[in-house]
Amino acid sequence: MKKVELSLPAEPLTLSDKLRRGDLLSAACPSRTVMKHITSRWGVLVLMVLDGETRRFSELRRLIDGVSERMLAQTLQWLEADGLVRRVAYEVVPPHVEYNLTPLGQQAAHKVRDLADWVESSIPEVVQHWNKASAS
Amino acid sequence: MKKVELSLPAEPLTLSDKLRRGDLLSAACPSRTVMKHITSRWGVLVLMVLDGETRRFSELRRLIDGVSERMLAQTLQWLEADGLVRRVAYEVVPPHVEYNLTPLGQQAAHKVRDLADWVESSIPEVVQHWNKASAS
DNA sequence: CGGTATCCCGGGCGATACTG
DNA sequence: CAGTATCGCCCGGGATACCG
Numbered sequence: 001m002k003k004v005e006l007s008l009p010a011e012p013l014t015l016s017d018k019l020r021r022g023d024l025l026s027a028a029c030p031s032r033t034v035m036k037h038i039t040s041r042w043g044v045l046v047l048m049v050l051d052g053e054t055r056r057f058s059e060l061r062r063l064i065d066g067v068s069e070r071m072l073a074q075t076l077q078w079l080e081a082d083g084l085v086r087r088v089a090y091e092v093v094p095p096h097v098e099y100n101l102t103p104l105g106q107q108a109a110h111k112v113r114d115l116a117d118w119v120e121s122s123i124p125e126v127v128q129h130w131n132k133a134s135a136s
Numbered sequence: 137m138k139k140v141e142l143s144l145p146a147e148p149l150t151l152s153d154k155l156r157r158g159d160l161l162s163a164a165c166p167s168r169t170v171m172k173h174i175t176s177r178w179g180v181l182v183l184m185v186l187d188g189e190t191r192r193f194s195e196l197r198r199l200i201d202g203v204s205e206r207m208l209a210q211t212l213q214w215l216e217a218d219g220l221v222r223r224v225a226y227e228v229v230p231p232h233v234e235y236n237l238t239p240l241g242q243q244a245a246h247k248v249r250d251l252a253d254w255v256e257s258s259i260p261e262v263v264q265h266w267n268k269a270s271a272s
Numbered sequence: 273c274g275g276t277a278t279c280c281c282g283g284g285c286g287a288t289a290c291t292g
Numbered sequence: 293c294a295g296t297a298t299c300g301c302c303c304g305g306g307a308t309a310c311c312g
Contacts (some may be wrong), residue, residue: 021256021257021259021260022255022256022257022258022259023256024180024181024184024252024255024256025181025184025185025199025200025201026201027201027202029259030259030262030263031255031256031259034255034258034259034262035180035251035252035255036177038251038255039175039180039251040284041172041284041285044160044171044175045160045161048160048161049161056293056294057293057294057295058293058294063161064161065161065162065163066163068285068286068287069286069294069295069296070285070286070287070295070296070297071284071285071286073294073295073296074284074285081265081266081269082262082265082266083261083262083265089294093292093293094292094293094294095292095293095294095295096293096294097293097294097295104258104261104262107254107258108251108254108255108258111247111250111251111254112251114247114250114251115174115175115244115247115248115250115251116160116171118243118244118247119158119160119167119170119171119174119244120157120158120159120160120167121157121158122158122170122240122243122244123157123158123165123166123167123170124157125219125240126166126170126218126219126240127166129217129218129219130217130218133217176304177304177305178305192273192274193273193274193275194273194274204305204306204307205274205275205276205306206275206276206305206306206307207304207305207306209274209275209276210304210305225274229273229312230273230274231273231274231275231312232273232274233273233274233275
C-alpha cells in the first residue's frame with residue numbers, strides 16, 4: 001500500500017500537524033479547549049489582573065467585578081491545569097493562597113492584554129455605531 | 137458646588153472615564169459586551185477567517201469546522217452590530233451575500249490572530265503539562 | 273443560497289450553605 | 293480565608309423545518 005502524495009494548494013493540516021502545532025479551525029483540536037479557557041468570561045480578566053502580579057484569592061474576587069467564588073475557583077483551576085497559572089498554598093490558619101502566572105501564562109496574558117486594551121480603547125467607536133443603528 | 141480633586145494612586149475610573157475609554161474590570165462597562173462577542177466561541181474564528189478576505193456565508197460555514205447555521209448567522213450579526221463586520225447583499229436569485237471586515241474589524245482581527253497564533257503554537261507545551269498532571 | 277422560526281437540551285453560572 | 297457541595301435558572305447553541 002503506497003501512500004498517495006497530494007500537493008493541493010492550502011492543503012488541510014494532517015493529524016500530526018495538529019498535534020505538533022494546533023489548528024483552531026478543526027473542531028477536534030485541543031487548541032479549541034485552551035482558547036476556551038483563555039477567552040472565557042472570567043479567564044480574560046484573571047489573566048489581565050495576574051499579569052506581572054501575585055494575588056490572593058480574595059484580592060482577585062475584589063478586583064474582578066461580578067465574579068462569583070465558584071467561577072473564580074473553576075477558572076483558576078482551568079488555567080492551572082493548562083500550565084498558565086501557578087498556585088501556591090501556605091499551610092497556615094487561616095489559609096493563605098497566592099496565584100501568579102507561569103512564563104507560559106505571562107505570554108498569554110500579554111496577548112490578552114493587547115486585545116483587551118484594543119477593546120477598551122475602541123468602545124467610543126463601537127458605542128457610536130450602536131447609536132447610529134438604533135437611530136435608523 | 138466645587139468638584140473635589142483627588143489624587144490617590146490607582147484611582148478607580150470614574151463613570152465618564154468608562155464612557156470615554158472602557159474598563160473591562162467593571163461589570164457594567166459596555167466593553168464586556170464587545171469582548172463577549174469577539175471572544176465568543178465562533179467570534180474568534182469568524183474574525184480569523186475574514187481577516188483580509190471577503191467570504192460568502194456558505195464559505196464561512198465550510199471553513200469553520202463545527203459551526204451551525206444558526207450560530208454563524210447570529211455571530212455575524214453581533215459583529216456587524218458592533219461595527220466590525222460589513223455585510224453586502226446582492227439582490228439576485230439565488231441570493232448572494234458577502235462578508236468582510238471594516239477597518240475597526242481588521243484591527244480586532246489582528247489582535248485575535250496574535251492570540252490564536254500563540255495558542256496554536258503553545259499546544260505542545262500545554263498538552264505536555266496535561267500529561268504530566270494525569271501521570272501523577 | 274442564505275437565512276429565520278421553533279424546539280429543546282446541556283452546561284455555564286450565580287446563590288446559598290457548608291468545611292478545613 | 294479559601295475554597296467545595298448542592299441546587300436551580302438561564303441561555304448558548306444544536307437540530308429541524310420552513311421561507312424569500
